[in-house]
Amino acid sequence: MTTIRSIAAFLEEFAPLALAEDWDNVGLLVGDPEAAVTKVMTCLTITADVVAEAIAEHVDLIVSHHPLPFRPLKRLTTETMPGRLVWELAKAGIAVYSPHTAFDSAREGINRRLIDILGAQNIRPLVPHEASTGSDSDEPPGSGRCGDLKPPLPLADIVSRLKASLGFAHAKVVCPRESPIRRVAVACGAAGTFLSAAVDAECDLLVLGETNFHTCLEAEYENITLVLIGHYASERFAVEQLADVLGKAFPEVSVQASRREHDPCTWM
Template identity: 45%
Template sequence: MQVHHLCQAMSEIAPLRLAEDWDNVGLLLGHRSAPAARVMTCLTVTSAVVSEAEDENVDLIIAHHPLPFKPMGKINTDSAAGELVWRLCRAGTALYSAHTAYDSAVGGINDQWCEALGLSGGKPLIPQTTSHPIEARTVKEGGTGEETAAIGAGRFGDLPEARPASEILAAAAEFSGATRPRMVGDPHRPIRRIGVACGSGGSFVGAARRVGCDLLLTGEATFHTCLEAENTSLSLALVGHYASERFAMESLARRLQTLPDSLKPKARMANEAGLEVWASRREHDVIAVDPVSQNP
């Protein structure tokens, strides 16, 4: 197995054409022909993640958040990002990121949220503007069916019947493992149409209102965005940036463990040694729930 086989697999799961113009996606570090038998997914490349990669002889990290995110004029250990890149180079570990392409892809993070919440008729909050509607195949984990759907940023869909906002927040927290979910708006308000924007989704407030959402679920939003939502009667469910996306790194690892059918003939000779994919076991949410009570 080589790095380019995994890059091609990721391009089928999350086509890079779906990424936002400002994003930094694709193979960010490494040689495409390098071996890639040991692959690790993670949300963010941190010191703990790099240490795990060093200890476990990881060939390729597939991170959701790109490193670097912004252009780097120098790569040295004077900056946190520079030190991480330097350590990866020294270890010979390649790095790939799909970021907003995986957010927006059919079967990507926002689609997984829609499925978890039981939403029907999922559509993009902000459709990708092209001369022709973009369609992509959906292959659910463990499933065999296929369907097509328009592509774009965020998602919205409807519940079978209205539920209190507090129940939506509780269900979202249980699914994502969020330890400190928060809400803007009346917790007893009946919710039928829900918008979803993983990560920092405050910029989707206007789009959610335009399509008639009662509630927008996201990771985090600024104080003034929360005020805007409250003033326009849009409820917000905030599960935390980490919780809103980290679960999808687990499902991505499971999906990559079995290469897409279209890649199997090409990778058969390179896959004699096997492929091992796992989500980082050391990654954690850096925002502590209650650091005072956790002190000995």
């Protein structure tokens, strides 16, 4: 019998929780570790649509990239969105596991998968971690990724590759450049805090999900190009791939990515 504990143990090996940022809330967040699992759903974020889908599909475990709850709950009522969602999941007996920033930084995690799309070489963490994860991998632990493009690529080619692989139609670009990109950094999600590390690493380009206006101004001052592909596009593809990983690891369990999840941001 496959249990929530056994799937959680696999996920903790795949994306060690020691890689998570100090402020994060990761691991098994809701549910009985000894409960049996026959159906798992992955998603980027637990929303009302995702909860309804999970209940309708008789899912036992949701593996959500973004944690629910994220911040500590002083009370659990249906008067707040997080409270209502947790309440509905608990009533239905659906557990929640979140790898979040541990998955961002894992050896086969989101940032590694992002930079692999660009065919970079000499890949290393953008912000190295001091703590060991206990992994036998030769790749040092750390957040974000940077690497070299050989040969260098025009910015338009890089954006085209990302669009083709991730399925988005538009990207915001800060400080576009005519010269080819030699060194690139990637950081999924809301990742403006990685700008200084990308500058220190002498990167020509930082690909990220989103950031604020003032970080864009700082990038312009530092003469480093930013490509903002959207928070959803920078991470959603990886939860679809994670469903495949879990399906292969647990063939006796039905695993699928949420079909109802969508990007809340659209272009007009």
